Every structure is written in C-alpha cells, then in structure tokens.
Amino acid sequence: MASRTILVADDNQQIRMLVTAALRSLGHEIVHAVDGENALEMAIAERPDLVLLDVTMPKLDGFEVLGFLRKRPETADVKVIMLTTAAQKTDLKHGAELGCDEYVTKPFDPKTLREVVVRVLED
Numbered sequence: 001m002a003s004r005t006i007l008v009a010d011d012n013q014q015i016r017m018l019v020t021a022a023l024r025s026l027g028h029e030i031v032h033a034v035d036g037e038n039a040l041e042m043a044i045a046e047r048p049d050l051v052l053l054d055v056t057m058p059k060l061d062g063f064e065v066l067g068f069l070r071k072r073p074e075t076a077d078v079k080v081i082m083l084t085t086a087a088q089k090t091d092l093k094h095g096a097e098l099g100c101d102e103y104v105t106k107p108f109d110p111k112t113l114r115e116v117v118v119r120v121l122e123d
C-alpha cells in the first residue's frame with residue numbers, strides 16, 4: 001500500500017502516542033490533533049486519508065467533528081474510525097448515522113487497531 005496520511009485526534013497525549021506506536025509498522029505518515037477544533041484544522045490543512053477520532057474531546061466532540069468533516073466538500077470523503085470507550089458504545093449508532101466508517105473501543109488492542117486501519121484504507 002502506498003504511504004498515506006493518518007490524523008490521530010485525541011486530547012489524551014498518552015493515547016496519541018499508543019495509537020502512533022501501534023500504527024508505526026504500517027509506514028504511513030501520522031499527524032496529531034489535540035482537541036476537536038484542532039482536528040478540523042488539521043483535517044483541512046493535511047488532507048489525511050484517514051482520521052482516528054476520539055469521541056470525548058474539548059471544544060468539539062468527535063461526533064461534532066465528524067459532522068463537520070462530512071459537510072465540507074474537501075473532507076467529505078475522508079475515512080473516519082471513531083475511537084470510543086466501552087461506556088460510549090450506545091453512541092455508536094449516532095456515529096454510524098453521521099457516516100463513520102468503523103469504530104474501535106478503547107482500551108484498544110494494537111493488532112486489532114492495525115487490522116481495522118488496513119481494512120478501512122483498502123476499502
């Protein structure tokens with residue numbers, strides 16, 4: 001697979017680092033966003049192929065970010081994987097309605113995350 005750009009949007013630095021470490025072997029460029037507003041800015045500036053999107057973030061939550069991404073022509077087609085804690089599983093229907101491609105539950109298994117990322121990028 002050619003190198004892609006993946007945006008990791010999570011307000012928790014440790015999770016950003018864990019996600020980055022889990023995906024490093026795939027060889028893609030990985031960029032970070034630290035809150036919901038920053039996620040939108042980075043999605044527009046970096047034009048990633050895939051966004052890994054935390055749900056609970058300051059400024060804009062992951063669902064709000066997803067809604068904005070889908071509405072803007074330049075980001076409407078970006079792949080989105082929601083990263084959600086198990087307690088937020090009831091929100092997944094909301095994510096599906098807004099057009100997320102997949103979701104991964106935190107805490108995540110690095111191998112599972114890699115597999116989901118590969119599958120979504122190949123779609």
Ligand SMILES: [Mg+2]
Nearest residue numbers: 011054056057
């Ligand atoms: Mg969070």
